[in-house]
Amino acid sequence: MAELRTFDELGLLKPTLITVMKAKCDKVKWLEGIAMRCPKPKPKPQNSISSSSSSSSYIRMRGALRSLVPPVSKTPLLSQNPLSISPLREIPFRDTLAEAFKSLSKLISDGLRPVDEYSQILEICASSKALAQGQQIHAHVIKSVPDGDSSVFLNTKVVFMYGKCGRARCAEKVFAGMPQRTIFSWNAIIGAYTSNGDPLGSLQLYSKMRESGFSPDPCTFASALKACSALKDLRSGTEIHGLVIKFGYASVVFVVNSLVTMYAKCDDLDGARRLFDSMKDKEDIVTWNSIISGYSASGKGLEALDIFRNLRKTGLEMNTYTTVAALQACEDSKFQKLGSEIHAFVLKSSSDLDVYVANALISMYARCSRMSEALCVFNKLEDRDNISWNSVLSGSLQNGLYDEALQLFHDMQEVGHEPDLVSIVNVISACGRIGNLLLGKEAHAYAIRRGLDCDLLVGNTLTDMYAKCSSEKYMGRAFVRIPVKDKISWTTIIAGFAQNSCYRDAINIFREVLTCGMEVDELMIGSILLACSGLKSMNYVKEVHGFILKKVMIDLVLQNTLVDSYGECRNVNYAARTFRLIREKDTVSWTGMISLYVQNEFPNEAFSVFLEMMEEGVDADSITLISILSAAAALSVMKKGKEIHGYLIRKGFTLEGPIASSLVDMYGRCGDLKSSYR
Template structure:
């Protein structure tokens, strides 16, 4: 038509602009705009509205607002075009401001206006104004409109107000599958998992249409319940009804992972023909969730070999795996990848990097990442506070907490948990008690069992056993296993046998199927010399089919991780390792005055056998290997899955002095930085 020389009229311009808006053809839309200006035509209301919609849908809200301002005549379509444009572009605060401007100008919001503003308020979780908009919709009779009802229900869902959403649903005169999908999502997202499943059964009974979005919410409910049988039923349902698209397959991988069924997740993953970045991320996250950290790293390699570029979410999962493995080499590699991809500014990425470096024993790099972060949110502050705590820098944690408060950030339960943990591992008793009080009195946060466990641990580590026991008895909630576990560990360190027996009894009563509890109880009896009780506990473990995790230590040299168990002889350099251990022992006995403390051997054997058992502890093998394989003067970094025993702690202090090495040991409790014959923990571990 243009080539034929026929001039466009109002209908032509509006029609083409609508097409440009739907297809996001900004360049062509601007050409139409220029053409209208060229012929010096005054915009009618229809062309102005079409231009505003086109610019808004192409993400150019500035131009849309300019067109709106230049329009001589405006109707509800004009106002709604700009209002919905703000919402579509995620400018929710601006949408609210524009809505008030609309009211002040005398325009009466219609159903479309209510739908747009309710959508914005839901995303902002602004319940107060949301209720006002809902009240307006009721007064104007808009609440009977299906779309308005669905949007208001979704708004209440995002504001975590289940009762209001439920009420809207039941009062709707007509419901479509979107209504049912929204109410099921409301229940699933607000932990009303059984109600979500009941609603889904109602949908099935009514023979209504079911789509993949509804199934996604049902899967979320299965995840919340961690119910494998239900998950399998829904999985089969999606296959039978042909609903199993890529999004659902990825979600099913996630849920199988959350239910602890990694093999099922892998079966779904392997059947996906065209895996996207979400598929790979879901499988990697599944492995992280279930402790298969080495598998995460191999999946990451496979992902890149499959030419799938990882995004920030995938890289955060990989950082969690490298942190769990204390693999500093791999962590630095991922950090480099993030820098090259310019993803370092992402808030969750910064927090993950801080945590990764802290978990790998390099807290100096954690501070560098933290200091360089442009926008420090609560998660990043909490991660840094936690990092200092695990490295025994409790005073630094407190200073960070004070700085965070000065920035105006409000601490949550997790922040206080990290802070109390830091106080516990630095022996800051008065500070720990103060912050537990601050948590309730200043911030109105009810402590979790974990907070109480931290305080018990803090008092116990400091030798204030009776005070710790009185604190437990004064707790407003029933003490959990974590609380009794903290007390039991302190009883073993301070040889308080009476309270140790009380804690042991409570621990086995609360969690009779946890093998770790039996090991703790067995150890406390062994430290008392009650070998018959030790045998009784071990027999109970065998009868229940429970097994203790063997002690294991590992060290990363180059690009390879070398793992050792107690008295290990399977390593290729085993002969050299034991030769080095013998040399270390000779030097320690001659120059360091080292004498084995056999109290830490919890077996009823002769003294010489106890010494032999101590000499074969896994962390000593890793230290000897590190001395052989790493250049003089470099730090040796070791990770152990269990707590370092007192004798190995003393042994490592002396080795750090005699060989002039920094030795960083991460055990099940915390980090130990050994330098010049002393340790950063100062005896608190």
Template sequence: MRYLYFQSKSSLPTNKRWVTPHHQNIISLLQSCSKREELIQIHAQMIRSRLIEDTFYVSRIIAFLAAPSPRSSMAYARRVFDQIHQPNLFSWNSMIRGYANCDAPRDALSLYKLMLRRGFSPDSYTFAVVTKACAHLNALEAGETVRGSVLKCGLESDMFVMTGFINLYAGCGEVNIAREVFDEMRRRDVVSWTSMLSGYARVNRWDEAFLLFDEMRVTGIEPNKVTIMSLISACGQLRALDKGRRLHLRIIENGMERDADVANSIMNMYAKCGSMRNAAEVFERMPVKNSISWNTLVGGFARNGLYKEALTMFQEMACSEVKPDEITIIGALSACAQLGDLQQGKLLHAYIEGRMIARNLFVTNALVNMYAKCGDLAKAEAIFRGMPQRDVFSWTAIISGFVQVSGCKKALSLFEEMQLTDVEPNEVTLVSALSACSQLGALDQGRQIHACIEENNVGKDVCLGNALMDMYAKCGCIEIASRIFHGMPLKDTLSWNTMIGGLATHGHGRAAIDLFNQMQKIGDAEPDSVTLLAVLCACSHSGMVHEGIFYFSSMSSSYGIVPEVEHYGCMVDLLSRAGLIGEASDFIKNMPIAPNSVIWGSLLASCRVHHKMELGQKIAQHIIEIAPNDEGAHVLISNLYAEAGRWDDVRQVRTLMGSRGMEKSPGCSSIEVNGVVHEFFVGDKLLHQYGMIYLVLDGLTHQMNQTVCESCCTL
């Protein structure tokens, strides 16, 4: 019989053996095999020919099954492996690598430990794969043990192995140890440098990443695509536009901008830095644009508030060779939501249906959010109710939508419905629910939400802390609001504004001013126009005229804030409340901006209180001229004439209101009973207990009248 001599390639065990033509045929079949079904047939032939007993040949089957490809099957590979009496190193490495590559790092480590127990010595390839498995698991202790074995085997100078330890330590947050390993390496290639750079980037130590990049260039190591993309990402995270531009110039010099992945990362960096003009320029220069390119630009415009530009890019993409996908659709729907453009949103919805774009959970959530923010709550709820599956974003979109249009009772009803499901609310959901409680004055429900937050250890970020504080302040519990405020580890400008405004509303003007002074002293948040508005309101409600004049006068010089019409209105209210009607009138005349009907109405109300009828009449005539359809202003005018007993003028104003279709909005009060908020309108007879309510009110009125009479008799 003729025999052929066969020597394995470097990827195979390095033993030499004599094989028969039949065996050579099986080897050829193994080398050309591309499907698992073919492998099963070859495996059966090897069993029949007893070739399966040869470790060398069976290792080829294991390598085939454990390779990262659609044909891989680790369960099949393990059955074959467990039948080998003495696996060779190649088989062990193939199995460990297979587990590591198929997201089974625990199995990879378990097999490595079995390998050691059975007396096999790992090589550099084994250690590299095992270190990768440790990195996937963040198993620092196991990694340290592996490193000890590497040192015992004398492989500490193996660049491939030590680069794996850089990734391990950096992935576990031990970037300083990773740097020690890096510095001890005698040889480093571009992968080693990139691993260390990525490690710094992962823990946001960007300055050190850029210093290392400069050092890398000095050593003559040219960065590869991964290096560049890591640094570009760092610039985006840091909002380091200048560094990003310098790096971009180097990329252009090296001709790497033509690579679509690199160009997309550059566009993303510019978008995060707020420079959409630069992002668009990179996009225009791209020789080939893929879906990621278009999505990066559409999403970038939307994130930077350029919603119309985002929709324009979407329309251009729809006309290009690259058609919009789910990510593009979500970005465009978000732009419509922010613009409140219901018509464009409906066109997008029709585009989704017409092109049969997959309505996955994310797209459906975006539709619910768009309809809710555009005010079509009926359509938003219809889509929401038709969803087979809902996540926290689905619930949050519909709840916040109703809060936005003052449908707070419906929002809280939905929140209660959500709590009966398996979906846990997130911070945004809770903020929306607390906002609904604030608007309704629903203290009991607000307290229940607060208790839910505490019981479930929900992380109270600044937004959630602000929402809790606002809810308690608007529900009258200013002391609890104050405790929450002072207990917040981090405060933004809104935190200070909410607390200052709450104190001002509750008549604690001096405390509000003291808190404003504290805000300036601490300096962790800058006052804005809302802050100064709250301060002026505090002065107005507490009669602190001199303080109010001082803060108003120093707005531009001390805080760089140009007074707006609301600030002028506060000053008129401040002077008017203090009875300084003439000063308030002069203040209005000297305003650099035109006063609105609210400002004139504030002065008119004070004229009524302080019996300045002549001035009030002039103001009334002026209001009728500048705000002929302002319902509230006309009611104030009517009340002024009624105060003076000028009933003919009262009738004329009421007749004028009727001819213009104006009706006085009925007064509304709300009260929370057993966690349910009830609203009462003037003259409302729709409540099922209205008879009893009016009976009680009549009784209270009678008691008050008796008390007044008794007091008069006593005097």
């Protein structure tokens, strides 16, 4: 029982299970009982990335583990019976844990301590993520294998297994209890932290390993560099790069691949490219994938596709990741034609569309505003995952197909796919876009049932949705429910109050933000200027203007909003001075100033600004032309009005709607009723 208590302290297995099994069975029957509960392997979909058989995945795992663990010397106990290993050698090809446990029980019944067999079963548990079976093998290892080289070897395998099964804390407990450690033990725990979403912990362990006097090997560097990538820690990544060179691993392909990925994810694409170009032999497809995906993720589609073309010239066989990275580069509408060509190439290469490639195609077509093609790919996809549904959901949302997005959310549940966080955020956004409060409440209720209403992203989206549905009461409640608010939370609530004419509430919350010392950005200032404009408070606008100057916020959208705010307060002089201080004016800047002059009955000044706009070579939009037609009507100047009419015709504007109404009004007020009628 003492051994069971020790294992329970590790938090890995309930002692009741072992106690019951021990009461009913001896060691052999206990293992056979485990075998009976082992799940049968599920067949993997043929269009999945890991579409190869389980046996081949096991072989790949064995290859990876060779760099993780040292070879175990054959002890006399194992060498006495050479046949003791043979039953388990066939297990990877049968690939069932049940068979593995049956073979193991036979060896134990012969009085053996099968270290190799424990090792291989732990590998199978790791590759198939069979946590329960891995825990029970761990329990048996604790009871039957004494401290020594075999114990260090097997505990390393246990750490590796827990890491692969998503139990980094369990791996850490096992690692902490190891009296002796090897570099392979350190690699296992560092890799466990990296792969389970704790890159900071991974780097801390890496530092402890160095302090303990262990020299890193290529696997250590690969895991540490992956952690740097996740943290976007370029400084640590660069230091590790120096050590890679120092220890002589600069030519190890998978280490170089990790370096390229690290530089790319840390936004140092120049460093990634220099490293890529310096490689003499680029015969590993992962190397190409790393640099292509780095450029794609940074929005540099041209560079990504240029490397993709070079890759095709080499004749190197591409894989799913290559295609996905290239399609991500084609999400810029400038490259959509090439995206269609890649789609055709994929269809030509294989009749079955890989789910990962299909998801990338859906995203690419959606971002290029080609939802019909995106839906076509989606409808032909048999093995859809949540990413497939979320891609077509968000694509519908981006392209203004809000009702379709709501229908897709319904269909997703009908076919048995449980919506995740991203799905719920998309459907809440769709409810806000169509301003349907009832549907928004239903989506909110669904989020509550799933326990996601207090999630930061969901909370922010709910606040925005209720603001768009003009429900200040529910908007405030959703905001209060967010346990830890970020800058987006505060910006959303301020914008919500300002957009719904609750100007005082918006200003009071903004003061609270300033009191807390929270960082203020341009979006928040833009919303508070909207509130100041609504109150027609010149003092408030001046105060915010001073804050902008103090914080050196040089943002064109913010400057345009400031001009508009002064205009709303009927202070044309301040508006004009602010307008003149804008260095690079866009169409919105010019249109805002022209409209402001027209609204405040300064038609001559409006014409002066319009002529200046033409001289600068800035194209006027329909709002600009409607405003300047109003100025011509106010001045009753037929000549200028006709010039504007000619400009409209030359630029191909459709003379309908508001533009037609403004032309009729201008000709009528200038006394040309005949032209007005035409």
